[in-house]
Amino acid sequence: MNDSRLEAARAEARRLTGLGIRGVALTWVDNAGLTRVKAVPVARLAQVAGRGVGMSPVFDVYLVDDSITSSPHIGGPDGDLRLFPDLDRVTPLAAQPGWAWAPADRFDQQGRTHPACQRQFASRMAARAAERGIEMRMGFETEWVVARGTDRAGGADGARGAAGTRFAGAAGPAYGMARLVELSDYLGDVLDALATQGVDVLQIHPEYAPGQFEVSVSPADPVGAADLAVLVRETIRAVSVRHGLTALFGPVVTAGGVGNGCHVHLSLWREGRNLCRGGDGPFGMTRQSEAFLAGVLRELPALLAVGAPSVASYLRLEPSRWAGAYQCWGLENREAALRFVAGAPDDRAGANAEVKSFDAAANPYLAAGSLIAAGLAGIDADLTLPAPVAGDPVRGSGERRLPTSLPEALEHFTASAVLREALGDPLFEAIAAVRHAEAELFEGASPQEIADATRGRY
Incomplete structure (x- = not known):
């Protein structure tokens, strides 16, 4: 030293x-x-x-x-x-x-x-982008479900779930103020803890499922964004414990219910200019930004083995649940796997893309680095985006469904030359081995058994 x-x-x-x-x-x-x-x-x-x-x-x-x-x-x-x-x-x-x-x-x-160091992999990919004059900015949204006590099973507040526990913050409708009121002291302590730690929170709110909440933080460099994802999650976990609650980050808490996503927002910058706006590409994105996003969209079936890596992930990745179950993109389309956000005219930093399919079982360093690798491959191939999709793609024609199981995603991953080259054989093969073994681990398990075994692990 x-x-x-x-x-x-x-x-x-x-x-x-x-x-x-x-x-x-x-x-x-x-x-x-x-x-x-x-x-x-x-x-x-x-x-x-x-x-x-x-x-x-x-x-x-x-x-x-x-x-x-x-x-x-x-x-x-x-x-x-x-x-x-x-x-x-x-x-x-x-x-x-x-x-x-x-x-x-x-x-x-x-x-x-x-x-096989995942954090340094993300750093290498960020450096690879920087060599091309591209500064990547990313942000992870953290979703979690709050359960009363230390039991990690699900169930509606006041009613027993599959393993006999209850949700907290389940009063009132989805996204309702009633849920915020019920847990206002708890959520206030989450905000206080994050602020004390220097984390810039953009918003915090109740989500769709009973007892579910989401917090979004300001974007950072890819490694910094992944670090923040870890820090935010562990802070929520610690605040929950101090309130006698349990924070569940697994992709699904109750089989058949809406799960926890961990959406990734990303934008490309050069010399202080946001490349996701001010261009002549779709919805104002620059040509380089379009090629990058086209690379991400092309590689999404393989990327799911990184960003939706659990057997439980595919209980969440269902159509018509804003999970991004189809390999398509659209302007402000929350059903598309890749949602483009044009941003307000006076918000220079507002334009970005959101990857909807990723969830809370993902290693954020692997997610960040793999998205960059896929996007840079899109630039190398000078890809263009297909026509954007409006409305729910389940009602359209010809939209391709993303993998519906971990083994299917793993097939795409192991065939991906882009991800193998970026990750390197030791890390690539270790990821593939873990995915294969977890698929075997849960073979024959019911959806609820999978949810019970994974919801409190992440």
Whole structure:
């Protein structure tokens, strides 16, 4: 570790100690979409910044139930990696007094980048875009369902669900003020905690399903946006615990109900100009922006194995539920998998695209990096968008349904030369192995059994 990094780590440790911080949680997100952690005392932060913290590479082939599979490059009990905290992202946690958080990058024992490090994959893809003069901005929407107590099953508030629990914040209609009133203290504490942590919240509101809420935050660079997705989720989780509630982020909470999405908004910028507007392409997008979005749209069947990675994801990905079940795009069309937002005339930053099909089981670093890879491939191929779709595509003719199961999405993923090249074989094969093993894990399970097993895991 060079002297400047050592001094920065020591200074950060002093700052945290002065704030009463005792421990720092270092997190990474595995290929199953679960946030894993190693925690260290603040007094060891400088040492950890220089030498890292040990962890096994086998976590890259963990499944949602903590069982383990293997891949051609990763698997088994051998080997070790080092977790290095990003000192620029260290954040005292408002809902966990005495604790701070930092995302971690993973390296091998010789200090080389671990080829399956998802966070550094997102960083590489952002750098690849920057080499072309494109600055990517992204933002993740976080949806969750609030359950009373610590049981993780579903059910309407006041009524017993499949496993005997109740939703909180279920009074009144979807998107209704009654739901906000019922949990106003809780949601106010979520806002306070995020603000204290420096997170710029754009909006928070009740969603469609009973006990469901959504929070959106300001866009950031791709790695920063993925970091924020992790921080926002864990903050909501911590605030929920302090209120005696449980936050459920799984793609579905109750089989047959509307699930939790994790939509991704993205825009392309060059020298301060938003490339999603001011051009002569569809709805004012520039030619480069159109080609990028066409690349994302082309690759969506394969991208689902990254952005809708759970068997439970396909219980959510149903038509006429604003989930984006069809491989199409449209202007402000919430049923299209790719929704284009033109933005207000005086809002320079408002124009962007939203990927609707992704959900809360996705590793946000994989999602961010894979979307960039697909978009850049669209630019390379000089793709154009097909005609936009208006209205619900289920009522149209000829619109292509996206994969309806994880095995189907996995077939597209394993055939994707674009994603294999971008991810590299070790990470690509580890993702494929986890998806295949989880499909086998839930083979023969009923929709409700799948929901019960996954809703509280993410």
